[in-house]
Amino acid sequence: MDVIWQGLKEGFLLIIAMDPEIVQITLLSIQVSVSALLLAAIIGIPLGTVLALKEFPGRKALLNITYTFMGLPPVLAGLLVFLFLSTSGPLGYFQLMFTPTAMIIAQVLLGFPIVCGLTARAVMAQPQEVFDTAATLGATRRQASWAIIRESRMGIIAALTTALGRLIAEVGAVMMVGGNIKGETRVLTTSIVLETRMGNDSAALAIGMVLLLIAFLIMLLILTLEKRTFNDERRIQII
Amino acid sequence: MMSAEFRLFNISKRYGQREVLNIDNLEIGGGRIYCILGPNGAGKTTLFRIMSLLTINDTGKLNVLGDEVTWQKNQVVRLRRKMAMVTQTSFMFEGSVYYNVAYGLRVRNTPAAEEKRIVNESLELLGMMDFINQPARNLSGGERQKVAIARALAVKPRVLFLDEPTSNIDPASALDIERYIQYINKEMGTTIIMVTHNLFQARRLSEEIFFMWEGKIIEKGETQNLFENARDKRTRSFLIGETVF
Amino acid sequence: MTKIGKNKLVALLLVMMFLIGVMAGCGNQATEPEKTPDKSAEQVTPTPDNPKLKLATTTSTQDSGLLDVLKPEFEKDTGYNLEIIAVGTGAAINLGEKGDVDVLLVHSRKAEDEFVAAGYGVNRKDVMYNDFLIVGPENDPAGIKDEKDIVVAMKKIVDAKATFVSRGDDSGTHKKEKSVWDKAGITPQGDWYKSVGKGMGDTFRMANEMKAYTLIDRATFLSLKDKYQLVPVVEGDASLLNPYGVIAISKDKYPNTNFDGANAFIDWMTSEKGQKMIGEYGVDQYGQQLFVPDAK
Numbered sequence: 001m002d003v004i005w006q007g008l009k010e011g012f013l014l015i016i017a018m019d020p021e022i023v024q025i026t027l028l029s030i031q032v033s034v035s036a037l038l039l040a041a042i043i044g045i046p047l048g049t050v051l052a053l054k055e056f057p058g059r060k061a062l063l064n065i066t067y068t069f070m071g072l073p074p075v076l077a078g079l080l081v082f083l084f085l086s087t088s089g090p091l092g093y094f095q096l097m098f099t100p101t102a103m104i105i106a107q108v109l110l111g112f113p114i115v116c117g118l119t120a121r122a123v124m125a126q127p128q129e130v131f132d133t134a135a136t137l138g139a140t141r142r143q144a145s146w147a148i149i150r151e152s153r154m155g156i157i158a159a160l161t162t163a164l165g166r167l168i169a170e171v172g173a174v175m176m177v178g179g180n181i182k183g184e185t186r187v188l189t190t191s192i193v194l195e196t197r198m199g200n201d202s203a204a205l206a207i208g209m210v211l212l213l214i215a216f217l218i219m220l221l222i223l224t225l226e227k228r229t230f231n232d233e234r235r236i237q238i239i
Numbered sequence: 240m241m242s243a244e245f246r247l248f249n250i251s252k253r254y255g256q257r258e259v260l261n262i263d264n265l266e267i268g269g270g271r272i273y274c275i276l277g278p279n280g281a282g283k284t285t286l287f288r289i290m291s292l293l294t295i296n297d298t299g300k301l302n303v304l305g306d307e308v309t310w311q312k313n314q315v316v317r318l319r320r321k322m323a324m325v326t327q328t329s330f331m332f333e334g335s336v337y338y339n340v341a342y343g344l345r346v347r348n349t350p351a352a353e354e355k356r357i358v359n360e361s362l363e364l365l366g367m368m369d370f371i372n373q374p375a376r377n378l379s380g381g382e383r384q385k386v387a388i389a390r391a392l393a394v395k396p397r398v399l400f401l402d403e404p405t406s407n408i409d410p411a412s413a414l415d416i417e418r419y420i421q422y423i424n425k426e427m428g429t430t431i432i433m434v435t436h437n438l439f440q441a442r443r444l445s446e447e448i449f450f451m452w453e454g455k456i457i458e459k460g461e462t463q464n465l466f467e468n469a470r471d472k473r474t475r476s477f478l479i480g481e482t483v484f
Numbered sequence: 485m486t487k488i489g490k491n492k493l494v495a496l497l498l499v500m501m502f503l504i505g506v507m508a509g510c511g512n513q514a515t516e517p518e519k520t521p522d523k524s525a526e527q528v529t530p531t532p533d534n535p536k537l538k539l540a541t542t543t544s545t546q547d548s549g550l551l552d553v554l555k556p557e558f559e560k561d562t563g564y565n566l567e568i569i570a571v572g573t574g575a576a577i578n579l580g581e582k583g584d585v586d587v588l589l590v591h592s593r594k595a596e597d598e599f600v601a602a603g604y605g606v607n608r609k610d611v612m613y614n615d616f617l618i619v620g621p622e623n624d625p626a627g628i629k630d631e632k633d634i635v636v637a638m639k640k641i642v643d644a645k646a647t648f649v650s651r652g653d654d655s656g657t658h659k660k661e662k663s664v665w666d667k668a669g670i671t672p673q674g675d676w677y678k679s680v681g682k683g684m685g686d687t688f689r690m691a692n693e694m695k696a697y698t699l700i701d702r703a704t705f706l707s708l709k710d711k712y713q714l715v716p717v718v719e720g721d722a723s724l725l726n727p728y729g730v731i732a733i734s735k736d737k738y739p740n741t742n743f744d745g746a747n748a749f750i751d752w753m754t755s756e757k758g759q760k761m762i763g764e765y766g767v768d769q770y771g772q773q774l775f776v777p778d779a780k
Contacts, residue, residue, distance in 0.1 A: 087693055097693050098678075129330035132293055136324040137343035138394055140316050147342075151333055175682075179690050182652060182679035194681035197571055198654040199578025 007205025014206045015213060021183075026210055029187040032100055032174065033167040036107030040115045041160060048119025048159075049149055063120060069113035074106075078176030081106040085177065098179040103187070106173035114163040122155020123148055154226070161222050168214060188214075242305060244269035244398060244430055245290055249299035251454075252285050260285045260454045262299070267447075269398070272424050272431040274441040274462070277451030278477065283434045284402065286451070290432070291400050292319050304397065320347065323396035327403040329387035331375035336367065336386050339375045343394035361389040365419060381412030388419060392427075399423065401433035405440065417444060438478065442466055450474045530563040537564040537745035540579040541589040542656055543683040544614075545728075546570035548703030548774055550765050554753075557761065562748045572655035572683070580604055580731070583738030587746035589753075591656040591728045605731035607746075611753050612762050612775040613727040616660055617719035619688075619705060620646075620697040624717060634721040638668040645676040647696035651687050652679030660726060661699045667723060688712065701726055703774040706766060727778070730754075754779035 014022055051063050083089050085096045085105070096102045130151050134144040149156070171189035178185035180194060188211045195204035245267040252260040260282040267273055275283050288294035289301065292308065292315050301308040303318050323343070332339050340361055344354045362368045365385040370378065375386060384404060391399055401420065405413035421444065424431045435441050441448060441462070448465045450458040458465065458474045469475045545551050546568060555566050569576075569585060573592045579585045581604050588605065590596060591613075599605045618637060620626070626644040628637040641648055650672070651658040665672050678696065680687055684704045691698035692712040705716070718724075730753050732746035752758050759777035766774035 087695075098690065127330070129326070129328065130332075132324075132326070133330045133332070134342070134346075135293060135319060136291060136322065136400075137346065137390065138316070138320040138323075139342075139346045141312065143346045147332065153333070179678075180681045182681065184678070186681070190681070194653055197575050197681070197683075199572075199575040200654075201578070 007202035011206035011209030040111035044115030048116040052120040052123035066117040074172030078173035102177040111163040118159030122152040246302035271446040274445035281451040282454040323391035324400040381408040398430040538585040540576040540585040574654035586742040616724040619714040621695040635668040649691040649698040706770040
């Protein structure tokens with residue numbers, strides 16, 4: 001109980017004090033995960049839409065593979081990236097191991113299937129009327145597809161939130177390919193692992209609070225976005 | 240002599256084992272209000288979807304607005320842009336009434352000023368200007384239907400398809416909408432092809448009727464004539480309300 | 485092709501080790517009692533009242549494979565089920581302070597003495613020692629190969645700004661490294677100094693990948709050296725010795741710990757048999773003794 005209390009106190013102080021090291025670690029965490037999310041979104045949203053809307057051989061198999069990779073264990077993603085980027089790996093020439101770039105690559109690998117798979121589901125959940133309405137109003141196939149994506153906004157935002165949540169809280173991949181180097185590749189989650197290993201439970205808890213605060217801020221951002229685009233009156237009423 | 244707007248020859252459609260449509264020969268000349276009648280499952284909606292190029296026929300020849308339909312991408316879009324549709328549920332895009340009415344203009348790359356003018360004009364005509372900035376999905380059934388009609392009119396279609404446009408709304412709004420339908424046909428010269436369950440509505444509005452039964456057109460003719468001298472036994476029993484559907 | 489294949493295998497093994505490490509770190513390790521199937525053995529295994537015994541130790545004893553050899557013998561001789569939690573020395577001592585384990589096997593003399601002085605531990609015994617060495621890339625950018633004086637070597641690393649990877653996790657090895665820097669009068673900082681906050685195996689892997697120097701204990705080095713390209717550059721300095729101690733958690737502080745078991749473990753480790761096994765460990769496998777027994 002002491003440790004928990006102490007940790008909460010320390011965490012509060014840490015957030016108030018804006019310790020430069022913690023600030024740097026926090027910013028790097030956000031930088032890595034948000035960059036990875038953007039890249040995952042740039043490829044994941046269009047691909048998810050294509051998987052949902054376009055009929056081609058192997059579509060079902062690709063969807064199932066995507067769904068499977070939504071559960072890709074972070075350490076495995078880390079290992080795959082490690083094998084490619086390591087000095088003796090095929091991309092070793094670029095010397096990317098233990099850099100934030102390597103961490104972003106590994107997180108893209110984790111985030112992409114989530115964005116792609118959940119986008120596909122959100123798009124497939126749209127009724128036929130969306131296409132019919134767009135088409136009868138003169139939309140081309142491309143324009144109608146865009147209308148369907150637009151109608152799936154809520155689901156796609158949910159996909160992005162889910163992915164960002166997973167990325168910011170993920171430790172296995174960034175630990176393996178980032179290396180937890182102080183001042184260079186140390187992020188919030190790897191700091192927690194380190195502090196725990198060193199027996200500094202309250203410090204670990206304190207950094208965990210910073211992580212939670214970030215999660216809270218992300219959620220706040222999403223809620224604001226949703227409020228701006230959607231009206232609340234469509235929610236199911238249970239009386 | 241202008242050729243018919245729609246010409247169907249040997250058009251059929253199956254879903255799995257079941258044949259839902261089989262039309263030997265059908266011509267719709269254009270310019271009037273046409274009504275497709277028939278019990279549930281007669282194939283009215285399928286016929287509708289094929290004519291509006293939303294469903295591909297399995298066999299036969301389809302001629303729409305002077306074009307032999309090949310289902311080639313560009314042709315389909317070009318022909319669809321001469322038509323519009325209002326359905327019984329009238330799906331609304333997420334967004335304002337303005338966004339919905341402007342949609343058909345935007346996909347045609349209409350200039351912004353022109354877009355604004357046409358949206359206002361269309362909403363004005365349907366008496367829906369007060370709702371212009373409201374979220375379209377918050378509207379009542381009757382209001383939605385009017386917005387859907389305004390949305391369809393904004394693209395200035397030669398043919399307007401109406402799939403049971405008043406079946407989900409209150410009688411007062413329904414009469415209102417009937418007046419708009421007549422106005423659109425008489426004043427704007429738009430061909431109107433509608434499916435309805437409401438016999439009185441069909442009699443009030445339409446000039447020509449096609450009666451469908453189990454995927455086929457079993458009787459067609461001028462409305463007045465058909466209501467008074469239906470030849471087919473099934474049509475007669477339907478028209479006097481004996482057929483339960 | 486074969487090269488890549490081999491590397492993949494190495495990496496896979498490391499991941500598995502990492503996973504095992506994490507599982508052990510969680511303390512959820514479900515240790516199956518390893519019953520010796522050898523029925524012909526005349527020895528009868530005793531049955532203690534409370535056979536569950538939790539040992540917190542450093543990653544080096546686990547990573548080197550020593551405990552894998554000692555555990556079954558200890559269990560056969562005493563009847564205890566040994567649950568091994570392998571973490572850094574700092575975390576191991578922390579577990580002891582909270583009474584979450586029964587006995588410690590760690591290597592940081594100063595921290596051990598403080599632990600005993602604070603009343604958390606009793607019956608501290610020396611068990612063995614191994615030594616540390618500095619490993620580095622073959623081309624030796626700092627030019628310290630075969631340097632006998634560790635202080636000179638460290639200064640040359642700083643002068644050359646050669647990359648040095650530090651455990652940075654407050655472990656026994658990290659403490660040893662800090663004491664060496666202290667002795668050389670240097671506060672290591674800058675781009676060349678990478679504090680990674682990881683276990684020995686991971687740190688070694690990173691140093692290898694970055695072609696950097698690092699301080700490593702001999703046991704871990706010998707068990708992993710075939711997988712990597714780094715070679716020993718500095719060894720043999722007296723300040724690189726690394727003594728291990730074993731400590732029972734005090735019964736006065738935490739009456740619920742398995743004090744009898746802890747003492748049985750201490751007795752066994754310092755017994756003639758335990759000491760002999762420690763001394764022999766590694767000779768078959770690496771052609772070199774990993775730990776030197778030194779119980780008095």
